Amino acid sequence: MTAYAIPVVEPSATEGGILRIATIGSVDDGKSTLIGRLLHDSRQLLDDQVSALATASRRRGAAALDLSFATDGLRDERDQGITIDVAYRYASTPRRKLVIADCPGHVQYTRNMATGASSADLAVSVVDVTAGLRDQTRRHCCVAALLGVRSMIVAANKMDLVGWDRDAYEAVAAEMRALAARTGMDAVMVIPVSALNGDNVVERSESSPWYEGPTLFEAIDAAPAVAWANGGSEGSRLPVQWVLRGPGKGRAYAGMVSGGTIGSGDEVVILPSGLRSTVSSVSTHDGPLGRAHPPLSVSVTLADDVDAGRGDMIASSASPPEVLGTLDATICWFSAEPIRPGNRYRVKHTTRVLPARVEGLEGRMDLESLQLSAAAELRENDIGRARLVLGGQIAADAYRSNRLTGSFVLVDEVTNATLGAGLVELDGRTVDRSGL
């Protein structure tokens, strides 16, 4: 196999936008090595970075270049040979810029994996074919799917250790396809690789003549981009972040377009107050825009002098979000202190911050069956369903239709630590849109 056959990627070749990737899977299955290999063989590790890796590898007694050090940048990670927190690496394929979040596999660091997966378009799931699927493979796949990652590339790794046995590959492929289907992933592709030796990562392997699919690099280049910030909201969503005022100018409401599109002439409603108005203009510092798409940062002016400020949402009046004082939500819990009914937290949802109390726990999710079973509390790394009572109202969509307006975090009222992540569920409610 010849490395360096890939031409250096031109910086202009990124009109395909940005694809965000998260690596998922169990500790020791080879996620960091795979990303290191991908960067190395596509010539996106620079000479001084390669020589620094060589030094770090030698210092720790590795026989060859340890490519996992390309993302495992902390001293503790290198000494222990594990990933503790997400590393972000940037690369390009011929079509697009990649933001790669290399996530930790250890169960203790699931909160960091969730950080990396929450904004990912694509999961690259790494499975060690000598070990098969592990608990963390299933947990991560489940968390990624819950967080809205809809497509997945599976790297069936360490194929060199099973002599490129096609049956071993097919067994992992079948199990992963079943897991993906059960968790609700739409598209899954399984690639036999050796991250250690570079087979089918960037270069096609001669050891797998029976495999006719793309290499990992080719698959990433071809993967469908998910304009996830569009969510499923047809109507516009603009959480007000900041009110812009200039000498002699009116008020403009600045924020990120978080659903639908927004343009002048749109009939809108300010939530939760319910006041109505019409959009007069949408612009950035560079001038007026026609219609603004997610996730652009814009400012809008309204035809009426309505009261609106940070934490309010400007939304399409024809297709508004739900205004909620109690929240049913899937909760991913990150704190060592369990979440229990009666506990108080602060909720941050879009740009709005409110106090909240846990009214009840519906249950904890079993990651094998994906069923809820009764639980008195959720512990660190548990996923479950809870009902929260808010000290006010928020304008939200279901997470599965809009990641931006359907997500929130739970924060410690004293230490300000982020304790958990919440996904708004609306399926328990009767939502009647027939009259709209």
Place this chain on the structure above:
Amino acid sequence: MAAYTVEDKTRLDNERTHAPGHLDLLEAHAVFVLREVAAECERPVLLFSGGKDSAVLLRLAEKAFRPGRLPFPILHVDTGHNFPEVLDFRDRRVAELGEDLVVAHVQSSIDQGRVTDPGPGASRNRIQSVTLLDAIEAHGFDACIGGARRDEDKARAKERVLSFRNAFGQWDPRNQRPELWYLYQGRVRAGEHLRAFPLSDWTELDVWGYVKREQIDLPSIYFSHRRPIIERSGMLLAASEWTSPLEGERVEEADVRFRTVGDATCTGAVRSLARDVDEVIAEVAASRVSERGATRADDRFSESSMEDRKREGYF
């Protein structure tokens, strides 16, 4: 189950017709982060070194807050070892913007006995952390907005966009706050603070692409010029009142430019004939050496030097 279908590809192509480019997306995100920090924090400050990243940051701040004033002052931590072109640039930009500049001098920290002078000619890069933390305490800043990027260094690659610092200014890389979606959490208790990095997802080439698109003014030393240099451990240091040749070294006139701008005693130049932004972009795209690998003596000292400095409160 089928892999990606023809329908997927068609849908992708249709979506891309209207999709913003990657610089538009990076800009939109950075503007969002700046507004979140300004809204959630009581007393933020923008760190300005005079380098290209902080020049981009200032441009983004204008995009986020004009026609209003910037909702934070600008802080320069001055090591006293400056390229004069950079100080000129700083003063020119601040005057154009009409915003407030705070300068914290490392020399004052030395004079007050807060830190030991590492000696003439030695880098003051590391001891800047003390000056920065003192300025944070004196002004009560609860968020420092900086131009650091994750592609610069392996420790930075691990850091959150909003990165928490305890009451001693320390970063704890083993125990960072989860940071999901776009939900940036800006609150801290008295004495604690945040570092906010709106350019986290930008690469060196993204920054240059944006400089070109926005026609951002930069200090002249980013472009090729002739100056006396000293080659030391593979680095090209500018000969100056602080840096003179050691035994066996000689001063040489060379065509160089700087890829980063920092303390003049530890920032290396690269040999270059790139005279304008287009030529710099071509040069950076073809380079096989990373930005810090080429130019920062301090990062060559040990494998985890950036991580160690960050734990101490460095930028």
